[in-house]
Amino acid sequence: MNRLVFRPGYFRNTQPPQYRGTLSLTLEQFWRITFLGPPRSVMIDSHYLIVRDFTFHVTLITDSVSVMKSDDRLGTIGGSFLQNYTLPVDPMLLLQRTGSACMSEDGWPPNSITPETTEYFYDDTCGVEEPQAPHVVGCQQCHCTHPLPTMSCVKALEMFVGRVNVSLNFTRIRYNKTIADEWRFPNEPSINSFGEVAPVNIFEYLPDLQSNRVIYLYIEPDGCEIVEQCVGGSGWRRLLTFSTTTPNFGTQDLRLGTVSYFTDGLPNDAITKHHIFEYSPCHKHFHFSHYGSFTFGNLKDQSNLTNSKRGFCLQAVYRHANAEWSPLNQDYYTCSLQGIPAGWRDTYQSGLRCQWIDVTSIDTSIQSYTAPLYSSLNPDGFLCEGTPQPDTWVRTEFNTTCCSSQGCCGNSNETQCCGGEPVDRVGCETWEGAQEDNVSEVMVTLPLSGEGQVTEKCWNSTGSWGEKRDCGLKLHPKGKYLTCNKPSQQVALKNVISTDFYQVVRVCEASIALRSGLACIWNDSLANVIISHKDEPRDVHFICPPKRDSIETGGRFAVYFGPLFTELSLGDVSWSSIGQ
Structure with missing residues (x-):
């Protein structure tokens, strides 16, 4: 939850002896939820809902010093405070229903928010804002992407979802070994090859790597994705x-x-002077070029595709451990001081730009393709998994790349390329076997052309029902790659009918280069309607896709369909023609 991990940013004027530091809950698998009574029908903010009351409980284990720096009111046994939130009474399909009103872009690269990752960006304090001043570098307020929301988060929840006011009661209790043994995770920190507690040990958390999907994205010729390869x-x-x-x-x-x-x-x-970080003129911030590398494909026949991840910020975004050796309060919650404290984690979630491998060249027009996805964290050893020697710099075999033809690393006074500078890393006394758990592998199947996230099984909690969901649909066998002859003008699927109870019909743009539909999410769809077998034949109107470039000249689309609720059967949807 943003307002716990990034809590100091909401209390900027707090000075000792008052403390408002970072906090974090446990991993979701350890949450204890107790229902209070049966489900009941209520009206919340003019929305009819079936709700069920519950209580939420976790026990956090940490050291006695950091707990007080998380909040001085926890300085003594029995000390407590309330953290208040306004939450959506139903969090599913939040971005589709409320737009970006509740999404904070503060500190994030552009275009980071997706319907599947709203939990990383939710901020109930977001209000209606003026556009950020042009001279400000990076997004430093809730909303930067235009058009800006015209209502606050709380108002958007009231109108489109329903609000619920929640208070988290944090109370310090006396340490009890029996209780600690019940809640501690993991049982002990990492042990090195000498049987000693490892000072630093990072690893790939496999469940997140398994959360992969195929999407389609249009890349502009001058896009940062091109610049950063x-x-x-x-x-x-x-x-x-x-x-x-x-x-x-x-x-x-x-x-x-x-x-x-x-x-x-x-x-x-120091770390930029030694070129561990390189400036990105496109993104207007520094990148760490040695975070990890990712490979998809068969390594034996060299048919693999690789992407080296340029981390934009090594940042503690959640407390993964729940143990005495992991602090509650930590200093690595912004990109100004980068690192991961003991027991915490950094996450690059699916949806961030360049958090992907480009698989466009793999032909799945006839059959799907299954291959391993490999992840290798810290492949070049720039993250010290051991004991750092902060005053020692070691020359590496790496050199900086040329940042931009429009100036040297953002310095407009320099006109020559700044590539070729030697890159150093901090000295590190590492331990044998430190990188053994840095490499992971999962099997991934690329679906047939025109399929992707939208045609996959609904597997997360962001929404598996309704016409706005982005999963559980099917590419129509007669609508895989269709033509409308009037780009940028309104056209229609004529006389659309369904043979079954409530089917969703979604119209997506199609690509001439790929010769397939683009499995669009609801936010990007050309049309999205519900058809019932009880309805008279109806026309589904949409704007024929416009010209994008010399290849994508417009006029191509595809049709996807599926039951309104994934538990219902897939019906048949048909239309008579394409017209106006």
Whole structure:
């Protein structure tokens, strides 16, 4: 929850002896929810709902020092405070129903928010804002993407979902070994090859890597994705997106250091002067180029595709452990001081730009393709898994790349390319076997052309019902690649009918280069309607896709359909013609 992990940002004027530091809940698998009574019918903010009351409980285990720095009111046994929130009474399909009113872009790269990752961006304090001043670098308010929301988060919840006011009661209790043994995770920190507790040990959290999906994205010729070489070209691309999570189960901080994150590109800090971070003129912030590498395909026949992840920020976003050696309060919650404290984790969630492998070149027009997805964290050893030697710098075989032809690393006074500078890393006394758990592998199946996230089984909690969901649909066998002859003008599927109870019909743009539909999410659909077998034949109107470039000249679309609720049977949907 943003307002717990990034809590200091909401209390900027707090000074000792008052503390408002970071907090975090446990992993969701350890949450204890107790229902209070049976479901009941209520009206909340003019929305009729079936609800069930419940209580939520976790016990957090930590050290006695950090708990007080998380909040000074927890400085004594029995000390407590309330953390108040306004939450959606139903969190499913939140972005589809409320737009970006409740989504905070503060500190994130552009275009980071997706319907499947709203939990990373939800902020009930977001209000109606003026556009950010042009001279401000990076997004430093709730909303930066235009058009800006015209209502606050709380108002959007009231109108489209329903609000519920929630109070989390944090109370400090006396340490009890029996209770601690019940809640502790893991039972002990990482142990190195010498049988000793590892000072720092990061690893790939496999469940997040398994949360992968195929999406379609149009890349502009001058897009940052082209500049940073994380796609094979411009135009429509087919992308395998996935999440990667890096917990630190050592007992010490994994520390990279301070970074003047939003700057003009001049190296002002030690780790930028030694070129561990390189400035991205396109994104206007520094990138860490040695976070990890990801490979998809068969390594033996060299048919693999690889993407080296340029991490934009090594940041503690959640407490993965729940143990005495993992602090509640930590200093790595912004990109200005980068690292992962003991027991915390960093996550690059699916949906972030370049958090993918471009699989456009793999032909699945006839059959699907199954291959392993490999993840290798810290492949170049820049993250010290051991004991760092902060005053020692070691020259590596790496050199900086040329940042931009429009200036050297953001410095407009320099006109020559700044590539070729040597890259150093901090000295590190590592331990044998430290990187053995940094490599992971999962099997992934690329679906047939025109299929993707929208045609996959609904597997998460973001919504598996209704016409706005982004899963559980099917590419219509007669609507895989259709033509409308009037780009940018209104056209229609004529006389659409269904043979079964309530079917969703979604019209998506199609790609001439890929010769397939684009399995669009609801937010990007051309049309999205509900058809019932009881309805008279009806026309489904939409705007014929316009010209995008010399190849994608417009006029192509595809039809997807499925039951309104995934538990219902798939019916048949048909239409007579394409007209106006």
